[in-house]
Amino acid sequence: MRVVIDGITKTFRDKKGREVTALNQIDFTIAQEEFVVLVGPSGCGKSTLLSIVGGLLSPTSGSVYFDGLAADHPEPRLGIVFQEIALFPWRTVFDNVVYGLQELGLSKDEIKKKGQHYIEMVGLTGFEQAFPKQLSGGMRQRAGIARALAIEPNLLLMDEPFSALDAQTRTLMQEELLTIWNRTKLSTLYVTHNIQEAVYLADRVIVLSRHPGQIKEIIHIDMPKVGRDNEQYREQFDAYAAQIWELIRHDAADALKEG
Amino acid sequence: MEGNRKHIKNRVAFLEAKVPRYVPFVGIAALILIWELVCRLGLVAPLYLPAPTSIVAAGWELFTVGNFIQDIGASLYRIVLGYALGACVGIIIGLLLGFSRWAEALGSPIIYSLYPIPKIALLPLIVLWLGIGELPKVTIIALGVFFPVVINTFSGVKNVDPTLVKAAVSFGSNHYNVIKKVLLPGSLPVIFAGLRLAAGTSLLLLVASEMIAAGHGIGSKVLHYGNLMLTTKLMVGIAVLSLLGLLFNRSLQWLENKLLPWK
Numbered sequence: 001m002r003v004v005i006d007g008i009t010k011t012f013r014d015k016k017g018r019e020v021t022a023l024n025q026i027d028f029t030i031a032q033e034e035f036v037v038l039v040g041p042s043g044c045g046k047s048t049l050l051s052i053v054g055g056l057l058s059p060t061s062g063s064v065y066f067d068g069l070a071a072d073h074p075e076p077r078l079g080i081v082f083q084e085i086a087l088f089p090w091r092t093v094f095d096n097v098v099y100g101l102q103e104l105g106l107s108k109d110e111i112k113k114k115g116q117h118y119i120e121m122v123g124l125t126g127f128e129q130a131f132p133k134q135l136s137g138g139m140r141q142r143a144g145i146a147r148a149l150a151i152e153p154n155l156l157l158m159d160e161p162f163s164a165l166d167a168q169t170r171t172l173m174q175e176e177l178l179t180i181w182n183r184t185k186l187s188t189l190y191v192t193h194n195i196q197e198a199v200y201l202a203d204r205v206i207v208l209s210r211h212p213g214q215i216k217e218i219i220h221i222d223m224p225k226v227g228r229d230n231e232q233y234r235e236q237f238d239a240y241a242a243q244i245w246e247l248i249r250h251d252a253a254d255a256l257k258e259g
Numbered sequence: 260m261e262g263n264r265k266h267i268k269n270r271v272a273f274l275e276a277k278v279p280r281y282v283p284f285v286g287i288a289a290l291i292l293i294w295e296l297v298c299r300l301g302l303v304a305p306l307y308l309p310a311p312t313s314i315v316a317a318g319w320e321l322f323t324v325g326n327f328i329q330d331i332g333a334s335l336y337r338i339v340l341g342y343a344l345g346a347c348v349g350i351i352i353g354l355l356l357g358f359s360r361w362a363e364a365l366g367s368p369i370i371y372s373l374y375p376i377p378k379i380a381l382l383p384l385i386v387l388w389l390g391i392g393e394l395p396k397v398t399i400i401a402l403g404v405f406f407p408v409v410i411n412t413f414s415g416v417k418n419v420d421p422t423l424v425k426a427a428v429s430f431g432s433n434h435y436n437v438i439k440k441v442l443l444p445g446s447l448p449v450i451f452a453g454l455r456l457a458a459g460t461s462l463l464l465l466v467a468s469e470m471i472a473a474g475h476g477i478g479s480k481v482l483h484y485g486n487l488m489l490t491t492k493l494m495v496g497i498a499v500l501s502l503l504g505l506l507f508n509r510s511l512q513w514l515e516n517k518l519l520p521w522k
Contacts, residue, residue: 056425078429086426090444090521099440100430131521151430 001069003030003053003155003187007062010048021212022048026062028206028218030155033185035225037202039192039244041252045213046191047083047159053189054080054157066154079153079186083160085144087132093143094119094128100151118146121180138169145177149184156186160193174200178226195248199240200228207247210255216247309491318495331499333475337393338465338503341400345461346454349405353412354438357446363413370409378403378460379467391472396465403464404457411453415446448522451515458507462500477503 010023022045030036038046051057053064055078066076079100087096098115106114119125122142132140141161148156161177162170174197181188181201192198198205202221209216221240223233291311297303298310305313321327355362356370382399389395419442427441469478481496 054429056429077431080426080429082422082426084420084422086420086422088423088426088441088444090447090519099427103431103436133521147430 001032001154001187002067003064003189004067005029005049005053005062005064008049008052008059008064009061010045010052010057011060023052023059024212024214026213026215028215029067030187030189032187035181035188035190035201035203037190037192037198037205038208039195039198039205039248040208040213040216041210041248041255042193043213043255043258044208044210044251046193046208049208049213050157050159050189050191053155054078056080069154076154077151079148079151079156081141081144081148081156081158081161083163085132085137085140085161085164087140087143087147089132092129092131093124093135096132096143097124097146097150099147104151114150118150119143121149121183122146123176136169137165138173141165141173142176145180149180149186153186156188158188158190160191162197163192163194170197177201182225195241195244198244199237205240205244207244209247210251219244306488306490309494313491314494314498317491318498321492321495327480327495327499330475330477330480333473334465334469334477334503337396337468337476338400338461341397341465342404342457342461344397345401345404346408346457348401349408349453349457350412350443350450352405353409353450354416354442354446356409356413357416358434358438358442367413370406370413374406374410378406378464382464382468382471386472396468396473399468400461400464403460407456407460408450408453411456412446412450415449415453416442418449419445447519451511451519455508455511458504458511462504462507466500 005026005028008023008026009021011019011021014020026049028036038049040046048057052059069076077100088099091099094115097119098111101111101114116128119128122145124139124142124146127135127139132143135143141164144161145158148158162173165173178201190198190201199221203225205219205221207216207219208214219240223236227233228237294308295311298305298308298313309317318327352366352370356366357363378399381402382395385395385399389398423441423445424437427437432440465476466478466481469476470482473479477496477499481493481500484490484493484496
């Protein structure tokens with residue numbers, strides 16, 4: 001199985017009625033068990049691209065499809081982790097996590113079992129009956145991740161999931177995400193503007209440029225998935241980060257000027 | 260050194276001043292006491308302002324000897340039925356208007372042009388259409404409740420975070436479930452504001468409709484005693500209305516706390 005992003009272009013009209021190309025001819029594939037990170041300066045359309053892949057936005061042209069699924073395979077599932085977290089404030093942690101399972105129409109027993117399993121996986125045991133309001137930002141996003149994992153998706157989509165968190169929580173959550181990912185090995189598309197995060201998590205980093213948003217370069221991260229923050233990989237890690245920063249730097253400076 | 264210390268004090272302590280629990284009752288008790296005194300001292304004739312104690316006595320008589328209970332029953336029946344009807348229809352229509360752009364484009368001009376009409380002005384028309392039975396009274400109350408509820412529900416739905424709708428859809432919700440599981444709970448706080456607004460309106464319309472055409476009911480009794488200059492009994496009716504309003508508000512508060520534990 002692989003996910004093909006085939007010639008995605010997205011244009012829209014700005015306030016003055018001019019046509020703006022947000023995304024231009026985006027082509028890439030996400031292989032089975034591959035962790036792909038989209039990175040780029042603000043305004044490069046990375047979140048727009050993720051919304052299109054997630055079926056929350058129509059592209060102007062191009063398509064996204066799953067390739068190589070068995071003919072009798074049910075509709076592929078997408079698990080989305082939102083930047084805004086988007087937990088239902090009126091549902092408890094448990095009821096949020098099992099939302100997708102309920103919509104899939106699973107039995108009560110199955111829902112309970114799976115819900116409990118994924119709550120435990122993200123480390124929320126004991127908080128099942130809490131409302132999102134009662135949790136810290138990091139805990140909320142854990143619930144958001146558990147909700148996406150619970151439906152056992154064919155593709156996991158994460159839209160800057162840790163950008164609302166403080167730097168310390170963010171580092172811890174990245175480590176935890178890696179641990180979780182190694183247990184589930186889901187095909188993943190992850191959007192971030194944080195280069196260190198991209199190098200830390202990705203099998204492949206896709207660097208986008210802006211005006212129009214298109215692929216500037218695709219970089220394979222050739223380091224073992226676990227332990228990239230160890231001393232022995234320091235140099236390699238920094239080289240990747242520097243390479244990506246060089247690619248983005250100019251665009252990011254432009255973005256800053258435009259505000 | 261000791262003499263040089265300047266302590267910094269909390270200058271916003273008044274924001275979190277603690278008030279003993281009995282204070283709210285003191286205000287009411289004082290008001291009733293002054294009222295009683297004014298009457299006892301003969302400053303105002305009982306015809307214009309009967310003393311609280313005589314109102315209580317008259318009330319006891321009306322409830323035990325008279326059939327005031329029947330009147331309250333008739334009024335309760337009308338208001339509960341009308342309110343429930345108006346609220347349910349209002350919530351359903353409000354959800355649909357908020358959910359579907361088509362429904363909004365079609366329906367909201369109609370709602371907004373009918374909303375400003377004082378419902379009391381429709382009373383003669385409704386009596387003309389539906390006669391003087393229970394139906395016109397329930398209808399006018401339902402109408403009065405419908406508008407604030409429909410408009411609040413609508414704006415509540417519009418204020419639900421669109422990301423939540425996206426989240427629901429991405430986890431497999433169909434349109435019906437988006438309404439039931441996201442838009443309804445998400446707009447419930449604003450719906451309750453509408454329901455509380457409507458509670459006052461419904462009491463007003465209850466009394467008005469009973470004054471126009473009814474044999475039973477608190478409103479008709481208030482008008483009746485007023486015409487006979489039986490001020491004390493009139494005041495019993497008013498006191499019952501005040502208690503009814505209080506009870507109404509309290510029940511809504513209770514329901515809100517029950518339904519919105521996440522707030």
